Amino acid sequence: MATYKDIRDETGLSLATISKFYNGGNVLPANARAIEAAAERLSFRPNAFARNLRSRRTRSVGVLLPDLTSDFHLSILAGIERRLRDHRVSMLICADHPHEEGLDEAVEFLAARMVDGIIAVPTERATPGLRNVAAQGMPIVTMDWPADGVVADEVVIDNEEAAAMAIQHLADHGHRRIALLGSDLAATLRSRERGVRRQLAARGIPVREEYISRTPMTVAAGRAAMQRMLLLEERPTAVFCTNNMLGVGALTALAESGLKVPDEMSFVGFDMPLLARMTSPSLAMVAQRVDLIAREAADLMLRRLEPEVAQSPQRKVVLHAEFLFGGSVADIRS
Amino acid sequence: MATYKDIRDETGLSLATISKFYNGGNVLPANARAIEAAAERLSFRPNAFARNLRSRRTRSVGVLLPDLTSDFHLSILAGIERRLRDHRVSMLICADHPHEEGLDEAVEFLAARMVDGIIAVPTERATPGLRNVAAQGMPIVTMDWPADGVVADEVVIDNEEAAAMAIQHLADHGHRRIALLGSDLAATLRSRERGVRRQLAARGIPVREEYISRTPMTVAAGRAAMQRMLLLEERPTAVFCTNNMLGVGALTALAESGLKVPDEMSFVGFDMPLLARMTSPSLAMVAQRVDLIAREAADLMLRRLEPEVAQSPQRKVVLHAEFLFGGSVADIRS
DNA sequence: CTGAAAGCGCTTACAG
DNA sequence: CTGAAAGCGCTTACAG
Structure with missing residues (x-):
């Protein structure tokens, strides 16, 4: 690997001049040409680490996600990568999974890599670490939900509004028995439930607690919750899932039950853009604009x-979700 | 940001000893404790760049993907990240998109970051760059398909075998009019087509060229190709899509056409694990083991x-795909 | 515009 | 086991 010294030996110029170039x-144009020619011959590439060491900037940022299996979170990566690379900033990806003892926790891992900042979908586990590095002056940007007590820029959506859109759509189509598959394990999903309750009240639809489910945000939990709803005395006519995993679980349960969507059960999902258009019927859903989130x-x-x-x-940037119409909602107005 | 010098000032030990620790x-245990205590007080973290500069290793590897929108490729990331981090190696992610003039190409971008190696799903665009850094001694691992003329370790699957499994399954269920949605734009998909042809021949099923489609590997192309198949005089009874995007396109077209799967059209996909279980009927498909690919x-x-x-x-590691049974294939043996 | 010198924070032989 | 010194490859004032 060639260095400035090799170029100096080839061109006779000083290290300072080469650095300046x-x-x-x-x-001087002639010197610039000489350096370029030497660099070409030696296939020279400036050592980013040495530069960083002196300039105390790495031009890299860490991206911290709860895990790398959520296609919603993964889909944000593409936009971030593009934007950062346009500015010659590299991206270290880190999942915040629990790990074997003695291994660095995710934030420490990134901080030791001297990232200039961290863009995170923060978990509780990561929050103390983020608070720590933020206090030491590292820039933090949170997405999806804020990190408790962490000085950070934020990108969020208006979750109450987003959830209300789904209820509004269902109510407009005559639904009054609406099941909610949600969770109280995340602030976002709690907001969405609030939005649901508020919109139900606004439409004069009584809130029936047996129609409201709060579970972990997993496919298995969504499937089980949907199955429970199907066993209710008075079955709901529609289900709204406030998270993609729960939605996948609900669809699985519906597929297994043999119930027809939307004739026997209307469905509105959340953040399942890939799925939305390739099922039959197509799926109605609330969708965050991952491209905008990434960009912001x-x-x-x-x-x-x-x-x-x-x-x-x-x-703090507040984005609005959009509602995607689909064939999964039946009009049951008599 | 504290450094060895601060620890030296607190403990009176030399830089060499601190480095050794x-x-x-x-x-000496007493010294170790003194260093730990000082580090704690100063919230000291060794500067990875300075270490790297001297040791000439960064303990980071670049992961290069054609783009960050394929959920198949993204799903490999999770396994790689986990495995690398267990070994305290960080991961720089880079998409190989075409970009504005003057910006570093992906491989150069990673190389300038001094990654110790690159794990890539190589594109044609990236191949010259990979060849270049490989020749300079950088370790390369390719996934999915090899990179032409690049010295690299490889992880691939037996694509002919994988495709043959799909045909075998369809033939076992009585299908003889089988459409193939594939592509000649990637070596893997060419292999899959070969597997299809060979297995058809083995089962004594004549190959009908109008049933074979080669298009770009996009949802739009898959949708259009499926639509063309539906217009054929003698419509196929089954379709096999040798790529996930083509499969999504085909499913979209089928959903739009109103044809019932599997009664009017049987379907076998490739690498759509997320979708496989949440549609009704569930989807039969050939699936690569992304966990194994990532790990290897x-x-x-x-x-x-x-x-x-x-x-x-x-x-060169050759993995075998698995066949996932599903409700999307009708048994039409009379 | 160019160059000599010091320094970034750590590691590496080499003495002791 | 510990320490003084040189060095990794580049950048940064400061002269000239």
Whole structure:
């Protein structure tokens, strides 16, 4: 691996001049050409670590996700990567899974890599670590939900509003017996439940607690919850799942039960864009704009990396979800 | 950010001793405790870049994917991340999209970050770059398909065999008019087509060229191809899609056409594990074991990072796909 | 515009 | 087991 010294030996220029060339400073055209030619011959590439060491910036950011199996979270990666790379910033990916003893926890792992900042969908496990590095001045951007007590820029959606859209759509089609598959294990899902309750009240639809399920956000839990709903004396006519995993579970249970969607059960999902269009019937759902989330999160981070804004007050970007119409909702107005 | 010097000032020990402590050497217990205590007080974290600079290893590997939108490729990330982090190796993710002029191409971008190696699903665009860094001694592991002329360890599946399984299943259920949605734009898909042809021949089923489609591997192309199949004089009774995107497209077209799966059209997909179980009927498909692919790829790379094996001959791991049974194939034996 | 020198934070032989 | 010194490859003031 060639270094500045090799280029110096080839060109006779000083290290300072070569450095200046690679940092966009003014260098005589002839010297610039000489450096380029030597670099080409030696297939030279400036060592990013050495640069970083002195400049104390790595031009890399960590992206921390609860795990790497949620296609919703994974789909945000694409947008972040693109945006960051346009600015020559690299992206270290880290899942926040529990791990064997003695291994660095995710945030520490990233911090030891000297990332310039962390974009995170924060878990409870990661929060103390984030609080810690944030206090030491590392820029943090949270997505999806905020991290308790962490100084950070935030990108969120209006979850109450998003959930209300689903209820509104169902109510407009005559549904009054609406099951909710949700969870109280995440602030976002609690907000969505609030939105559901508020919109039901606004439409004069009584809230029936047996129609409301709170479980872990897994496919298995969603499947079991749906199965329980199907056993109710007075079966709901529609189900709204406030999370993609729960939605997949509910669809699985419905498929197994042989009930026809939407004739015997209407369905509205949340964040299942890939699925939405390829099932028959197509699925109605509330969808976050992952492209916008990614873009806003990356931009907030890139902004923080500018020395001038490093200290400016935190920002919070609130995005709106969209409603995708689909064939999975029956019109049951008589 | 505290450094060794701060710890030296607190403990009175030399930099060499502190370094030794952090690299697992023998240090008097009292000194070790003093260093730990000081590090705690200062919230010290060794600077990975400085370490790397001297040791010439970064303990990071680049993962290069054609793009970050294929859920099949994304699902491999989880396993790689886990495996690498267990060994305290970090992962830089990079998509190989075409980009604006003047920006580093993906491989150069990773190489400038001094990754110790690259795990890639190689595209044609990336191949020259990979060849280049491989020639300079960087370990490369390819997944899914090999990179032309690149010295690399490989993880692949037996694609002919995988495709043959689908045909065998369909033939066993009495199908003889089998449509193939494939592509000639990737070596893997060409192999799958070969597997299909061979298995058809083995079962004495004539190959009908109008049943064979080769398109780009996109949802739109799959949808259009399926629509064309539905217009044929003698409609096929089954369709096998040798790629997930094509499968999604085909399912979309079938959903739009109103044809019932499997009564009017049987379906076998490829690599759609998320979808397989949540549709009604469930989908039969050939599935690569992403967990195994990830694990093998990560292990091949970790092995290469050991100085002793760095120069050993390249390895090729051939995995077998599995067949997932589903309700999307009708038994039409009379 | 160019260069000599010091320094970034750590590691690496080499003495002791 | 510990320490003084040199060095990794680059950047950063400071002269010239």
